[in-house]
Amino acid sequence: MKTPTSGYQRPASLTDAAMHYCAGCGHSSVHKLLAEVLDELEIRERTVGVAPVGCAVFAYFYFKCDISEAAHGRAAAVATGIKRALPDRIVFSYQGDGDLAAIGLTETVHAANRGEPITVIFINNTVYGMTGGQMAPTTLAGQITATSPTGRNPATMGCPIRMCELLNTLEQPYYIERVALDGHGGMVATKKALLTAFQTQVSGKGYSFVEVLSPCPTHFRCSPQDSLKFVGQKMAAQFPVRIFRKEGVPVHA
Amino acid sequence: MHERILIAGSGGQGVISIGKLLARLAAETIQHITFFPAYGAEVRGGTSNCQVILSSNEIAAPIAEKFDSLLVMNQQSTDHFMPLLDKNGLAVINQSMCKAHADDRHVLVPATEIADRLGNAKAANFVMLGVWLARKPLIPNRTVENAMATHFPDAPPALIDINIRAFRAGLDFSSSGDRKA
Amino acid sequence: MKKPEAAFFSRVLMMGNEAAAEGAIRAGCQCYFGYPITPQNELTAYMAKHMPERGRVFIQAESEVAAISMVFGASVAGARAMTSSSSPGISLKQEGISYMAGCQLPAVIINVQRGGPGLGSIDPSQGDYFQATKGGGHGDYHIIVLAPASAQEMHDMTMQAFILADQYRIPVMILADGRVGQMMEPVRLYEDSPPPAPPKPWALTGAKGRPPQYIRSLFMEERALEKHNYELQACYRQITATEIKAEETETGDCEWLIAAWGTCARISKGVVQKARAQGIKAGLVRPITLWPFPHERLARLARRSQVKALLVVEMNCGQMLEDVRLAVNGAAPVRFSGYPGGRVPTETDVLNALIELTKTNHHGKVEQPAV
CATH class of the missing domain: 3.40.50.970 (Thiamin diphosphate (ThDP)-binding fold, Pyr/PP domains)
Incomplete structure (x- = not known):
């Protein structure tokens, strides 16, 4: 393993392309952290990523590793196909909340249930960003979105789905953790979680899942600073930030 | 040679088993074969049937409208399929389970009773096969007997033995003079 | 291929x-x-x-x-x-x-x-x-x-x-x-x-x-x-x-051309023999690649002067029929014999449809609506 590069260098696993993400968006931060992990584990040249449909759809312009598109929600199934065909490669999917927890819930749950030795990175920012800030499965109760204009009403729209908790009911996953990208501490924690997840795969241990509570200032309708507070306070209150599964064993809160 | 065979009975009487066995063994010497087990709407209500076409020429339509041979093992199948017997066809009817009118084209055989006496009523299908094969020797009897063990690898030896004896009883039934009804 | x-x-x-x-x-x-x-x-x-x-x-x-x-x-x-x-x-x-x-x-x-x-x-x-x-x-x-x-x-x-x-x-x-x-x-x-x-x-x-x-x-x-x-x-x-692939049976002198695919083509092959035994000069064209479709082959066959009409046979309500009509483009009448109910047609079904077709007047080869 390579020594982590110091602070503000561009990871070798990122291309030179300027990212299209909004100011204050969590995607660009997670991209950088993920690229650092690929660098540090020296796996860039044997990694195949799967991009979602959603804001991160252009991930293949930003990562300097092979990346495939997937239909909306199907990333875990596509990653399954790649990993089964090439078991010695490192395969990850990178998905948002609509992609992973709504249309792709089936694929997500069953890939985890089979214990596919892939790494699933779940960016939870409580909204469909790309399509204009619609309600997601993880939208908080009362939260205003384009399709819940008077706030999400649990009586008719359901409550936010907690994916880590849901997947933790399964036997096969090896590593499940939720982190919050709510500032410097959150960046450090996210990097550590991503590193653990990829190490899990590199050492052939099994399925790893990292949920990142992530800011979307555009659709939170607030400043980047306030969006970090939303993540660290409102979101973290609904989605407990902790390790759920470690070395295949459930971790109790 | 172009022989259109239909085997029918109730589920569990082994009509698919002997149809498949017949098709498998025929494949060793006969060039063109089509075996079609009825599925879907055709098999609802507990009946089961399969068609076997054996031919020295290419089989165009893989389904027959009339049959040269009918092996019918229960009343429902007899009622349903006898109208499909070709005017020069041969019907082997399980007399133990069906009432059928006397007709030159019919061989009535108490297959279930014969099989029961040998120790297992479920071997009636092999009695039927024996009766039919004695009349229509399209494949050698020895081939059938030899294949009993290899074709049903999961069957216990005692059952295979009963099946062989049932098959021989069928052959004997046909050769023991005029037993037509 | x-x-x-x-x-x-x-x-x-x-x-x-x-x-x-x-x-x-x-x-x-x-x-x-x-x-x-x-x-x-x-x-x-x-x-x-x-x-x-x-x-x-x-x-x-x-x-x-x-x-x-x-x-x-x-x-x-x-x-x-x-x-x-x-x-x-x-x-x-x-x-x-x-x-x-x-x-x-x-x-x-x-x-x-x-x-x-x-x-x-x-x-x-x-x-x-x-x-x-x-x-x-x-x-x-x-x-x-x-x-x-x-x-x-x-x-x-x-x-x-x-x-x-x-x-x-x-x-x-x-x-x-x-x-x-x-x-x-x-x-x-x-x-x-x-x-x-x-x-x-x-x-x-x-x-x-x-x-x-x-x-x-x-x-x-x-x-x-x-x-x-x-x-x-x-x-x-x-x-x-x-890559276009099609199979022809008895099309050399045929007057009545059946077009069918898959199981229906096989049944129609039997029908061609039965029809010929009755003196009806039937033939069969069977597209093997459905896409790409043998449009030109169909057009060539339909334009032959002795071809009086086509009969499309399918286990549906007329789907390949549309491609056949596009290919034939009015060069001969195109009729249809369809079986949409999960029932496989018999040779008799198709033969009867063919006999019916031969009884229709096809002067001038004007295209007629599908049956």
Whole structure:
């Protein structure tokens, strides 16, 4: 393993392309952290990523590793196909909340249930960003979105789905953790979680899942600073930030 | 040679088993074969049937409208399929389970009773096969007997033995003079 | 289509579904992803038994949607991959098929058709012709569609499908039906090593020693999608120029031309002999590739002066009929004999339709509406 590069260098696993993400968006931060992990584990040249449909759809312009598109929600199934065909490669999917927890819930749950030795990175920012800030499965109760204009009403729209908790009911996953990208501490924690997840795969241990509570200032309708507070306070209150599964064993809160 | 065979009975009487066995063994010497087990709407209500076409020429339509041979093992199948017997066809009817009118084209055989006496009523299908094969020797009897063990690898030896004896009883039934009804 | 060279054969009695599965295995299919649905279950079960035995990948997916997405993934990784299903399940796979067409990914999809629309029945049908040949999923694309009529062809065409898929980087569908899938016939198995796959420099195998690459069907840059679609069309033109396949029976002097595919073509072959025995000069043209469709062959046959009329026979309400009429383009009347209820027509059914046709006045070959 390579020594982590110091602070503000561009990871070798990122291309030179300027990212299209909004100011204050969590995607660009997670991209950088993920690229650092690929660098540090020296796996860039044997990694195949799967991009979602959603804001991160252009991930293949930003990562300097092979990346495939997937239909909306199907990333875990596509990653399954790649990993089964090439078991010695490192395969990850990178998905948002609509992609992973709504249309792709089936694929997500069953890939985890089979214990596919892939790494699933779940960016939870409580909204469909790309399509204009619609309600997601993880939208908080009362939260205003384009399709819940008077706030999400649990009586008719359901409550936010907690994916880590849901997947933790399964036997096969090896590593499940939720982190919050709510500032410097959150960046450090996210990097550590991503590193653990990829190490899990590199050492052939099994399925790893990292949920990142992530800011979307555009659709939170607030400043980047306030969006970090939303993540660290409102979101973290609904989605407990902790390790759920470690070395295949459930971790109790 | 172009022989259109239909085997029918109730589920569990082994009509698919002997149809498949017949098709498998025929494949060793006969060039063109089509075996079609009825599925879907055709098999609802507990009946089961399969068609076997054996031919020295290419089989165009893989389904027959009339049959040269009918092996019918229960009343429902007899009622349903006898109208499909070709005017020069041969019907082997399980007399133990069906009432059928006397007709030159019919061989009535108490297959279930014969099989029961040998120790297992479920071997009636092999009695039927024996009766039919004695009349229509399209494949050698020895081939059938030899294949009993290899074709049903999961069957216990005692059952295979009963099946062989049932098959021989069928052959004997046909050769023991005029037993037509 | 190229035949695998130097093949040796052994003859075994096999169900069509199993013959297709064995064809895939012998074609070097590395990954199979399935989901239960009648009447193709024997194919999935066969793969479940025989793929792991050979150290290859078998997954019973959580849905047809997931299964085709796994095929997508395996194909992205450069593997020969296949899925199979029946009509309602094939509808669900259209998402993945469209994406694979857009991403130019090879794959083999077997559709053992059953009745529809909706849940329909589990009996044989040819109701998915439109879906298979006119796109099926969204967007401006085609896939190659092969129509087998016997267990042997289930075996052979599945093998050919892998070769074509790799050659043109395109999904290939085997459009069978419940009858072909369920019946057993002697099959000569291909016994040579799998036909070699062409190099796949586009596959995503990790960017070792080369620049990273990606596979996508999203083209947001200015005019990029237009360019991409023209590239796809160029590929379709090449396939159309080289891969059309049709079979003719007794067409030399025929006055009454039957056009039928799959199971109906086989039945119609018998009808041609029966009709000729009665002095009716019948012939049969059977498209084997449904896409690309043998338009020119049909047009040539229909324009012959002795051809009085065509009869299209299908287990649907008239789907290939539309392609036949486009091809014939008024050169001869085109009539239809259809069986949409999950019932396989008998030779008598089709013969009666043909006799009826011969009794109609066809002066001047004016096209008449389909029956």
